[in-house]
Amino acid sequence: MKVALRTLLDRSVKKMGKGINPVVKASALVMVERAYNEGITVQISEGYRSLEEQAALYGQGRVYSYNGKNYSNLAKPIVTNAKPGQSYHNFGLAIDFFIVSEDGKRAIWTVNAKWQRVAAIGKDLGFEWGGDWSSFKDYPHLEMTGGLSYTQLQAGKKPHLKLEKSNISKTGKGDRLIIFIQKTLNGRYKAAIEGDGVYGPKTRSALIKGLQTELNKQFNKKLVVDGKWGPKTKNAIVTIKKGASCNITWILQAALYMKGYDPGPLDGEFGKNTETALFKYQRASRISADKLAGKETWNELFDRESGR
Template identity: 80%
Template sequence: MKVKVALRILLERSVKKMGKGMNPIVKAAALEMIERAYNEGIYVQISAGYRSLEEQASLYGQGRVYIYNGKNYSNLAKPNVTNAKPGQSYHNFGLAIDFFIVSDDGKKAIWTVNSKWQRVAAIGKELGFIWGGDWSSFKDYPHLEMTGGLSYKQLQAGKKPYITSPKTSKGDGHIMSIQKTINSRYKTSIAVDGVYGPKTRSALIKGLQVELNKQFNKKLVADGKWGPKTKTAVITIKKGASCNITWILQAALYMKGFNPGTLDGEFGEKTEAALYKYQKASRISADKLAGKVTWNELFA
């Protein structure tokens, strides 16, 4: 009797393959896709995630002569696998993944694009991914991406994509609870739909502005906009903090796909661990302190 590969193994392998430069929401959606497929008896693994510019140059060099930054990446012995030069792939910005199916025991990769493969792609699209198998020109069946509506040039210029949390048919219950608390605490009227959209983000920013005014007399206009005055006014909080600002931090971390445990306004070990993982994934200083850089990463 064959032993079925454990979900934990597929998730651990995939996290390793995605690397450290992934957008946290894209990463969370990829892991949720694996779990949903697993529950349907389909065993999925991520083969690639974040890709450096040098790695992209090496891939682009397969099957052609290509020099990037003075280095020859030509490899005519292999076939073309991508038409994207360095900086022209969403992998380079942590916004794309590649996947494949594995055998029931997890020991063999299966690259046949069959009904199981198409079902995984469908799950990915339900979560907000764009599937390369739907492209008309160059079909890229393993490829899934979230662009946030941005082009390569916009990303290269430093613009950050706005991507919502993974979509579900009923909405995320924890996000619904957050939305209810925001409406009650800060007199907003956002939809309680379980989706982290622009209005929920704006309401969280408004909550932070209200708390900064109330607790630190910052005299901000509570307009829900992440402007220069709000960026300057934010404070640094750390483990041991107990306040509504901690609750906002916990809510924002959860929205980004990093679970801080119970949203209770208490900056404990689980909140610190979630913050640390988020900072590492976002490639900012992982100092376990929620300061200006972290707040800006969460809301910019």
């Protein structure tokens, strides 16, 4: 029996991890779906990779330490020349894929016509393919860099990746929690956005509208609810911290999830999981990691278009 598309998509979402850029994630899922519709069963094997995971990978076949920890593993062969921070996986901007047997039970690593077709679909969606590289061929690898170098990314610069409508799944099988967030925004704030499971500009604007609405209700800020991240909204921001229980906390949780950081249940309760997600996001964004959602954090969350 042929493996179901939903199975391949669910496996791919799990493998890409929470730190994956939302545009990269959505495009990868469309690639899997398009390939499936052409009779090719493919899934994503890896997406976001932490700096520690990169150190462990780089340590294979080498004597290597990172941040005071030993990652040497001479028993395994060298598999990468990328140190921590020198792979686009470390910034959620790259994925790896492989072909699977029709029943979904066996990985196929042979670079054949099917493999090249999947790569072509990926390139059509905006990815660069490692199989096109001249010095080192990395056939499973696809990346979206936004034209940024590792140095720029390490300095905290964020890529401006745009999800075209043609890149959105026609079957509406995007991230299910994002669909829930979109439906909640529609019901709570009359956002009227499509529940496509993709974090795009309209969903970002709806989150800002929700924040503006709550600032007006709870703190009498008298903001124009326009979904724009302008000076008046930035100045009206209040700081929330662990223990807060309100709709602003819910918006914070939703925004953190959109950026790839899991705050736990989207319940409006600023508990341990939300605090941990916030702390990780602040550290990754190179802003004050104070576990407080203040002006600096909100500005980082909303000052740019969607994407990490």
